[in-house]
Structure formats: structure tokens, C-alpha cells
Amino acid sequence: MTDPRDSLSLAEQGSGPTDLPPPAPLRIAPQTALFLDFDGTLVEIADHPDDVIVPDTLPEVIASLAHALKGRLALVSGRSIAALENLLGPLEVAIAGSHGGEFRPAGADTVAPLADPLPGRVVEELDSFSKANGDMLVEPKPYSVAVHYRRHPHALESLLTRAEALAREEGLKLKHGKQVVELVMPGSDKGSALTAFMARPEFAGTHPLFLGDDVTDEDAFRVLEGLGGHGVLVGPMRPTAAHRRLPDVAAVHDWLAAALRTHDQSEGI
Numbered sequence: 001m002t003d004p005r006d007s008l009s010l011a012e013q014g015s016g017p018t019d020l021p022p023p024a025p026l027r028i029a030p031q032t033a034l035f036l037d038f039d040g041t042l043v044e045i046a047d048h049p050d051d052v053i054v055p056d057t058l059p060e061v062i063a064s065l066a067h068a069l070k071g072r073l074a075l076v077s078g079r080s081i082a083a084l085e086n087l088l089g090p091l092e093v094a095i096a097g098s099h100g101g102e103f104r105p106a107g108a109d110t111v112a113p114l115a116d117p118l119p120g121r122v123v124e125e126l127d128s129f130s131k132a133n134g135d136m137l138v139e140p141k142p143y144s145v146a147v148h149y150r151r152h153p154h155a156l157e158s159l160l161t162r163a164e165a166l167a168r169e170e171g172l173k174l175k176h177g178k179q180v181v182e183l184v185m186p187g188s189d190k191g192s193a194l195t196a197f198m199a200r201p202e203f204a205g206t207h208p209l210f211l212g213d214d215v216t217d218e219d220a221f222r223v224l225e226g227l228g229g230h231g232v233l234v235g236p237m238r239p240t241a242a243h244r245r246l247p248d249v250a251a252v253h254d255w256l257a258a259a260l261r262t263h264d265q266s267e268g269i
């Protein structure tokens, strides 16, 4: 079942460009910094978060790019860092997880929180709600919780009502992503994670690029302009703060691989 918003035309959703140009070829240069979302950007969306297919080459591509960019690459995901490493294996690269609640610079072995932990009550309440509504998948994370409604589209309105009430009671932010409603601790989002990375010495003086597909990536797209960079929307055109677009996950992989090929040739590798 697609999200009802997917079926609205751009004109119905508001004004804005009808399409965006593709990004220029990625250059491994001292001024390049690269931030990558995971689901819908590096891997195709699957029906269940555990069912995503990670291409065998992906961990190596991420590691090689991070190495070529001398650490100026970070994954910025709604997933927890632990969930990402379950799928990709241990990563030496910088990562922000749980929508910016977890922050781990490259080479660090500990995760710095950028938010307070989610009150346990919120997961308990959503677990009860889920059980009463056909057993929706509840995915607790250190600083957020996701409730996946793909298999229970009829329960979306009541899920939103329950989540909005919890958000009000506990001062949380509500995010409505692809077939998922998430409650997130305040003070962290993908924009604040990007800003925190850009304040680090390895990112100083760079022009950041962020690739993301979901509405939850808009927080990052919005901060990029002030940081001298721009966002690349992955997927069909929709209202967005991004300035470039790639049509799908395959195009992202091609764009990244081309950068590595060019770099390897110039280095004589």
C-alpha cells in the first residue's frame, strides 16, 4: 500500500519546481563531504526492516569512499547504529543513527548521544497499541521508536492519533516516513547531525552533499544551504528542499561507483 501522499500531484501538494537536475559527477576532492541516508537511498525499501537486501559490494564501496575522502563521509540514518552495523558489518566510518540521536565520528568506538533517551513508557504504550491493532511492528531505538503500518494501513489514522497524543504528553517529535510513524526525542534530527559533523575538523571548509529519499531527510536538506552544500533527493520528484535528484537506488550506486573509478584511475590504482 502506498502512502496516500504519494498519489498527490506536485501541483496539489504546493508550488515548486516540477523536477530537479541530476547532481554533477561526484569528485573525490578536498572540498567534498558526503552524507548518505540508508533505507531508500543505499538499499531498496523492503516490506520489513530486516528484509532489506544489502548488495555484497556496498560495505566496501562505503569504506573505500570514506577512505578516499579521508573521513569526510558519514551515514545519517533513522536506524540505530547497531541496526546499521548488523546489516553492513562493523564500519569504521562516521555514523549518526536514530535520526541524529546517536553520533559516532569516524574512528570513535563510543557513541555520543545528541538527545536524551526515549522514556520507556512511550515504547510500552506503542506496544500495547500495536497489540490491540493487529500486531504492528514496533521498532524501539535508543532515541526514537518506529511503528511500521505497511501491513495495517487501516490503522494509520488511529496510530497517528495515539502517536500525536504521546508526542504532546512527552514533548516528542513525530515523523511520518515511508509506511512508518516515528516518535523522536527533541533536539536531534538529521539536520542537527549534519551540523554536528560539519563542526568537526575533518569536515571544515567542505561543501556537503546529502543523499536521501524520505520526508525525514528534509531536515538535512534544509540545513545544507546554510552549510554551503546541497541535497540530492533519491526517488520520484516531490516537494523538497533538495536541489538535485537521482531517480532511484541503482542510480545512487552508479554515481558512487563512477566516483571511485575516476579516483582509482587518477591514483593509478
Ligand SMILES: O=P(O)(O)OC[C@H]1O[C@H](O[C@H]2O[C@H](CO)[C@@H](O)[C@H](O)[C@H]2O)[C@H](O)[C@@H](O)[C@@H]1O
Binding pocket: 037, 038, 039, 040, 041, 044, 045, 046, 047, 048, 049, 050, 052, 076, 077, 078, 079, 080, 139, 146, 148, 150, 177, 178, 179, 180, 182, 214, 216
Ligand atoms: O533514514 P533511513 O536510513 O532511511 O531510515 C529510515 C527508516 O528506515 C527503516 O524503515 C524504512 O525501511 C524499511 C525497510 O526498507 C521499510 O520496511 C519501512 O517501511 C521504511 O520506513 C527503519 O526500519 C526505520 O527505523 C528508519 O527510521
